[in-house]
Amino acid sequence: MSSSGTYSLMVHGGAGALDNVKDDKTAFRYLDSIRTVLEHGRQVMELGGSALQAVEACAMLLEDDPVFNAGCGSVLNENGKVELDAAIMDGRDLAAGAVAAVDNIANPVQLARLVMTESEHVMLIAEGAMRFADHCGMERVPEDYFYTPDRVEQLRMARLRHKVMLDHDDSEIDSEDQKYGTIGAVARDSQGNLAAATSTGGIVNKRMGRVGDSPIVGAGVYADNETCAVSATGFGEDFMRSVIAKTISDFMLMQGMDGIKASAAGIEYFKRKVNGRGGVIVIDNAGNCAGDFTTKKMIHGWIEKGGQAYCRF
Numbered sequence: 001m002s003s004s005g006t007y008s009l010m011v012h013g014g015a016g017a018l019d020n021v022k023d024d025k026t027a028f029r030y031l032d033s034i035r036t037v038l039e040h041g042r043q044v045m046e047l048g049g050s051a052l053q054a055v056e057a058c059a060m061l062l063e064d065d066p067v068f069n070a071g072c073g074s075v076l077n078e079n080g081k082v083e084l085d086a087a088i089m090d091g092r093d094l095a096a097g098a099v100a101a102v103d104n105i106a107n108p109v110q111l112a113r114l115v116m117t118e119s120e121h122v123m124l125i126a127e128g129a130m131r132f133a134d135h136c137g138m139e140r141v142p143e144d145y146f147y148t149p150d151r152v153e154q155l156r157m158a159r160l161r162h163k164v165m166l167d168h169d170d171s172e173i174d175s176e177d178q179k180y181g182t183i184g185a186v187a188r189d190s191q192g193n194l195a196a197a198t199s200t201g202g203i204v205n206k207r208m209g210r211v212g213d214s215p216i217v218g219a220g221v222y223a224d225n226e227t228c229a230v231s232a233t234g235f236g237e238d239f240m241r242s243v244i245a246k247t248i249s250d251f252m253l254m255q256g257m258d259g260i261k262a263s264a265a266g267i268e269y270f271k272r273k274v275n276g277r278g279g280v281i282v283i284d285n286a287g288n289c290a291g292d293f294t295t296k297k298m299i300h301g302w303i304e305k306g307g308q309a310y311c312r313f
């Protein structure tokens with residue numbers, strides 16, 4: 001089958017040192033989740049679903065898994081609260097929707113999709129986004145939906161050290177607190193359409209009101225049928241300064257690279273310009289999959305051109 005008739009799908013669950021993944025059981029827990037999500041996405045696309053439907057479905061499943069830093073597993077800010085960011089983008093027409101600093105929403109990526117399809121806007125934040133969620137009839141979940149003992153302990157450690165922490169921090173903090181990750185999904189469907197979604201609780205002990213790269217089009221998320229779909233994970237400030245998702249797309253558009261070369265070139269630029277910490281998953285318009293990162297590891301998996309699923313750190 002030619003690549004024009006096949007689908008490709010990639011997901012990630014965060015980047016960092018992942019030093020806590022010292023045993024097979026922990027590794028299996030992550031990889032099993034990634035594999036389950038990929039197979040769900042495969043079903044969506046084999047049943048005729050679009051790339052957009054596949055990335056939303058995959059992102060929601062990852063948001064619902066407490067091992068990842070998004071949705072119910074989100075990290076806590078300086079006030080011990082969650083503030084969630086998410087975005088989704090449709091490569092057919094560059095339509096995009098994003099939310100930032102929302103709470104009490106189980107699946108922020110779903111709200112981002114509603115911003116894209118049901119509002120005139122690209123991004124809504126905080127109280128305005130919550131009012132829009134009410135307007136759309138989205139259920140609010142109670143605060144304790146988000147508080148896991150691990151999250152509370154992780155915030156305590158970050159406060160003790162007077163620092164913010166990446167979800168899977170490359171720091172000396174050594175415990176279960178490093179086992180969570182920002183999530184993302186990118187897809188190309190059999191029609192050749194691309195889509196991307198990213199969702200996160202951000203970084204541990206972040207200032208109230210801090211927004212990262214995940215909901216910023218061109219930084220943490222991007223999709224353009226002419227080039228590629230990208231989802232990023234890592235220190236948001238680094239991605240925002242280097243506008244990395246759009247930069248990777250531009251390497252394809254302006255320098256004629258394929259997605260594999262563009263992803264590598266983007267990560268080289270990210271490292272060289274801002275000493276960036278994190279990684280990206282990329283699917284190009286031919287269905288090629290690429291995952292590159294500057295951290296020790298990135299939890300990710302892919303199905304390339306309808307083939308078997310692969311998962312790795």
Ligand code: GLY
Binds near residue numbers: 211212220234
């Ligand atoms: N990359 C997620 C964040 O920095 O918020």
